[in-house]
Amino acid sequence: MFKRILVPTDGSDITAKAVTTAVQLAQVHGAQLLTLSVMEPFPYSAVSEIQPVPPQEFIDAQQRVASQRVEAVCAAAAAQGMACKGHTIEALHAWEAIIDHAKSEGVDLIVMASHGRRGVAALLLGSETQKVLTHTELPVLVVK
Template sequence: MFKRILVPTDGSDITAHAVDTAIQLAKVHGAQLLTLSVMEPFPYSAVSEIQPVPPQEFIEAQQRVATKRVEDVCATAAAQGMACKGHTIEALHAWEAIVDHAKAENADLIVMASHGRKGFAALLLGSEAQKVLTHIDLPVLIVK
């Protein structure tokens, strides 16, 4: 039924559960497993010329972290006999990158974690999972 399954990762423990779920689904369906880690853009400030971290250092650190997250997912998949194709993308909003990447890669299922924020925290921080659900017409499996 599913041919291409995308599992975004932020490296958290809850995401690890979503990764395991995506791997099992990919095995059952004989699907290709895709993973994505979204990097934050450098927080340029118009107020000051002084930055706490130089832009190139920040960008390189973001790339290292995102690459490690993708490599971890692919290693977990490989340990279970699954191939995995990983990508890193810089984006201001993770949900937009996930939606755009799912479309670009012709994914037919997104498996993602929900951090389960409620109340005021959900109002302030929002939910990447909720935004993905709102902005895409693909099936999305939310793992808690």
């Protein structure tokens, strides 16, 4: 049924549940597993010329963390005998990057985690998962 499954990762414990689910689904369907970690762009500020961290140091750290997150997902897949294709992308809005990447890679299922916040907390904090659900036409499996 599914041929290409994308599981975005932010390295959190809740995302680990989504990774486990995505690996299992990929095994059952004989699908290709893809993972994505979105990096924040450097917060350039016109207000202050003094930056606490030099831009290249910030960028290198973001790349290192994003690569570790992707490698962790691919390692989880490899432990189950599955191949995994990983990417890191810099984007202002993670949800947009996830949707764009899913489209460009021909993904037919996105597996994402949710903290399960409700009420005012969900309204105020927002959710990358909620934004992906709202803005994509692709199927999204939400793991709590």
